[in-house]
Amino acid sequence: MPVAAWEQFLQDQNSWPAASRTTRQAVVRDTTSGTTFEKRKRMSPEERHLQIMQAAVKVIASKGFWGMSLQDIADEIGITEAALYHYIRSKNELLNMVLAEGYDTPEADEYNASTATVTDFDGHFCYCFPRYCINVVLYNLQRPEMVQLFSMLNGEALNPAHPAHRFFIGRHLRNWEQIGSMNWILPPGYDEERLYHLYTLSMSAMDGLQYRWLADHSVNLLEEWMAFSEEIFPENVWKGFRDPSEYDPASGQCLQEFTLAAREL
Template sequence: MTVAAWERFLNDEASWPAASRTTEHATVRDTTSGTTFTKRKRMSPEERHLQIMRAATKIIASKGFWGMSLQDIADEIGITEAALYHYIDSKNELLYAILAEDYDTQDAEEYNAATAAVTDADGHRVFYFPRYCVNIVLYNLQRPEMVQLFSMLNGEALNPEHPAHNFFIGRHLRNWEQIGSMNWIMPDSYDEERFYHVYTLAMSAMDGLQYRWLADHSVNLLEEWLAFSDEMFPETIWNGFRDPSERELNDDCLLPLTLAWRQ
């Protein structure tokens, strides 16, 4: 049974956190049509950098890194390829910048954690992993082009010659290091090893579901994820550990319920 606090996300998009609202349902996942930018006579270096990054994201999401050329980007933003080299040194450098600046960003990390956390009466800040996963879905709903870019690159980067190969091979463990450092409250039956398994299951399920969502416009990403959550975090085990709304704090100290406390 889906957590009551999550039902409002399904029933009323206006209840989504502002960072995740999207209003143009008919075009939100049309990531390949039309030109994103119109030519401007003058731009600051910062504006031009952002314009190049957005154009590259759009093109890679459609064609992949191997299929993209710098001429594609120059055509997209209305400059010559020679002029593009005033702002970037190489195609590889551009890819590294996109991965560093636009996907696993600090803003995304802060958003995913913010409403998955609560501070108890003793001042301990603890996190609810099932809600954290819901927040990832809500965040990604607003950026389908970035999800498509990630999905495209993730497949391409299986090739060891791909410049993003090491980024994707190491990404899961890098993210786990961050996740593992957070103060999660968990059912009694969970230790660090079991949490790692459920974390891996959740992220793998999310990647697979997002592939379906990108390919099939009839897939409701949030609705499907909440159904997945019912299976991965069943109420009989996870009740009180899925969302901050499930627990009245009063004078309770939540630290003894955390994974770190048991270790």
């Protein structure tokens, strides 16, 4: 049985971008049909930088890094390729900019963690991992083009010659450094190794589900992830640890005892 507080998210699909909503047709999801070109007489360097990055996200998401050219980027924003070289020196530099600024951002980290936080009666700040995972899905529903970009590059970067190969090979452990340092409340029996396996399982399942979602417009990403959650975080084990709404401040219960930090003392 899903967490009651999560049902509201399914009822709020009108706020999702059109590319994230579902249809009855099993067709490929179109996440890159919007236009990046904005005709203006003059743009500040910061505005042009953002426009170039947005164009790169769109083009790479649809063509991949190997299939795109700097001429594609120039065409997307309505300038010449020669003019583009005033702002970017190479395809590799453009890719590095997209990876550094586009996907694993501080804004994404803050969104994913903020509403997964529960403060107990004693003022301890703790996190609910199942809610964190729901937040990742909710955030990605607001940026379908970035999900397609990530999926495209993740597949391409299996090739060791790809300039993003090292980024994607190391990404899982880089993210684990952050996840492993957070003060999660966990059911009895979880240690750091088991949490790492849970994190790996959850993120791998999410990546696979996102591929299905991109390939089939009839798939509801959030609905499917909630079904996954019932398998990964079964109620009989995880109830009370899934969402901040499950904690009753009037109980006076201290949650710190359910964290890894407390178990390692």
